[in-house]
Amino acid sequence: MDDCIFCKIIRGEIPSEKHYEDDLMIVIDDISPKAEKHYLAIPKKHYKLFSQMTEKDADDLGHCLRKIGEIAPSLGLNNGFRCIVNQGDDAEQTVFHLHMHLLGGQKLSTPDYRI
Numbered sequence: 001m002d003d004c005i006f007c008k009i010i011r012g013e014i015p016s017e018k019h020y021e022d023d024l025m026i027v028i029d030d031i032s033p034k035a036e037k038h039y040l041a042i043p044k045k046h047y048k049l050f051s052q053m054t055e056k057d058a059d060d061l062g063h064c065l066r067k068i069g070e071i072a073p074s075l076g077l078n079n080g081f082r083c084i085v086n087q088g089d090d091a092e093q094t095v096f097h098l099h100m101h102l103l104g105g106q107k108l109s110t111p112d113y114r115i
């Protein structure tokens with residue numbers, strides 16, 4: 001999508017601190033971190049909502065989740081992390097390209113680590 005900020009990051013048109021990339025996903029630092037470690041795992045295909053996914057998208061997202069688990073220690077998330085996906089208006093999703101927030105590097109119990 002031409003005007004999507006995450007598509008622009010994926011295409012290299014906007015700079016980012018990239019920690020991982022493969023054919024299906026990038027993992028970058030969130031520009032406005034809400035915890036000691038705050039990454040965004042962004043599937044490369046542009047869509048906004050789970051409800052818009054194809055079966056292939058679901059397979060690809062499964063790959064992304066498995067890969068997140070695999071690389072978590074290299075991201076400093078070896079003691080656990082929280083994975084959050086905001087979906088739509090009530091969740092106050094602000095970037096309409098599906099992405100997973102990965103929060104960690106500290107205990108996330110207090111205060112409230114909503115995104």
Ligand code: AMP
Binds near residue numbers: 005014032040094
């Ligand atoms: P959401 O509200 O779930 O759509 O989350 C969007 C996230 O994208 C927010 O946490 C923003 O801080 C983050 N964000 C917006 N622009 C950038 C950017 N250029 N680089 C990295 N993260 C960004």
Ligand code: ZN
Binds near residue numbers: 007096
């Ligand atoms: Zn996009």
